[in-house]
Amino acid sequence: SHGGREMERRTVRSVKATRTVMANKTSLMLSALLSCLALCRSVGPVVPDSLRLRGGTGIDAPPSxxxxxxxxxxxxxYDTWFEEAYFPGIIGAEFTSVERAMESFFPERSPLRVLEVGMGTGRFCLHLKKRFPEHEMLGVEPAEGMRKLxxxxxxxxNQTVQLLECAAEDLDGCSQQVGEKVDCALFVTVFxxxxDHDKAVRNVHAVLSPTGCVLVAFIDKTTAWGKDYFLMTKEDKFYTDGTCVVHLAEVVEVFQRNGFDLVEDACYQTLMNYNETKLDLDFVEDEEEALKVERGYGDGMWSVLCFRPRS
Structure with a gap:
């Protein structure tokens, strides 16, 4: 009927308008994040080749x-884009992937001591504290402004956290403040x-329980979406080296050579089915499919890898 067709047209227009608003918010989020990364790269010299991981695939950190x-x-x-410019579906999928990895490794959900390395403004850890109120949350963060926020x-x-002024590479000097061994350590988009990746991982190994795990969440450069994300940061004069994008194989390599094994069943991924056309909410044909969280790695731009200390 005419009325039915008109309602359908209105629905289509509404959906398109909503997608446009969300795409704009996502673009704002990316710009804010990448501007921070660009500033990091611009205020100091490029890291020498001797400090880069083998393979030259993008883990070349700025001076600490x-x-x-x-x-x-x-x-x-940095904190504002979580509230104003971050597409809720994306951050929700990222939160869920970390939750599922933690639940897979600790199915009993008994009270855990959780240490986040590079806690930033605390968004991920705060979400986990609200999701798992029985867990004790600790964090290390070297940036004073981030700690304050x-x-x-x-x-x-109305949540509590023990927050230490410390970088991952200096965690060995903060071990007494950390106290008892932690059950789970988190690296969320900080790797x-x-x-010094090796020193950071060794330091975490030293404060981790033998029965604990490390969860590493990052943007995977090996995926189609991750590659375009990396190229976007490389092509713009402000975004030079794409520090935020990490090669999955190198993450595994660093942990394996420092006494850890990958726990396949506790690895999760999301942000999939990218059509390689543009980096906004039109990047996928099925948003629900793209935002679902699945066990595994290598297909989703966002990966959460789980490692346990080698026995």
């Missing part, structure tokens, strides 16, 4: 002191920023 300064001074701007965010939501 420069990056810490930038994130400390721009903490509020993190504590404010936890207080705002590409580490100056």
């Amino acid at each position: 002191s420069a990056c810490i300064k930038v994130y400390s001074e721009n903490a509020q701007g 993190c504590l404010e965010n936890f207080k705002k939501h 590409g920023f580490l100056k």
Whole structure:
């Protein structure tokens, strides 16, 4: 009928308008994040080849002191894109992937001590604390501005966290403050920023329970979407090296050579089925399919890898 066709046209227009708004928000989020990354790269020299991981696939972190300064001074701007410019479906899928990895490795859900390395403003850890209130949350974060906002965010939501002024590479000097061994350590989109990956992983190994695990969440450069994300940061003069994008094989290599084994059944991924046309919400034919969380890795742009200490 005419009325039915008109309603269908209105629905299509509404959907298109909604997608446009969401795409704009996603673009704002990407711009904010990549601007922070660009600042990190611009305030210090490029890391020498001797400090890069083998293969040259993108894990070439900026100087720690420069990056810490930038994130400390721009903490509020970094935090804002979670509230104003981040497409809820994307962050929800990322949260869920970390939750499922944790639940897969710890099916009993008994109270755990969870340490987030590079806690930032605390968004991921705060979400996990609300999701698993029985867990004790600890964090290390070297940027003063980020620590301040993190504590404010936890207080705002009536949650508690033990937060230490420390970088992953210096965690060996903070072990007494960490106290008892932790059950789970998290690296959420920080792996590409580490100056010394091997030392950071060894330090985490030292404070981790023999029966615990490390969860590493990152943008996977080996996927179609990850490759385009990386190229987008490479092509713009402000985004030079695409530090935020990490090669999955190199993450595995670093952990394996420092006493860890990959736990296949506790690895999860999301943000899939990218059609390689453009990096906004029109990138997929089926958004629900793209945002679903699946066990495994290598297909989704967002990967969560699980590692356990080698016995």
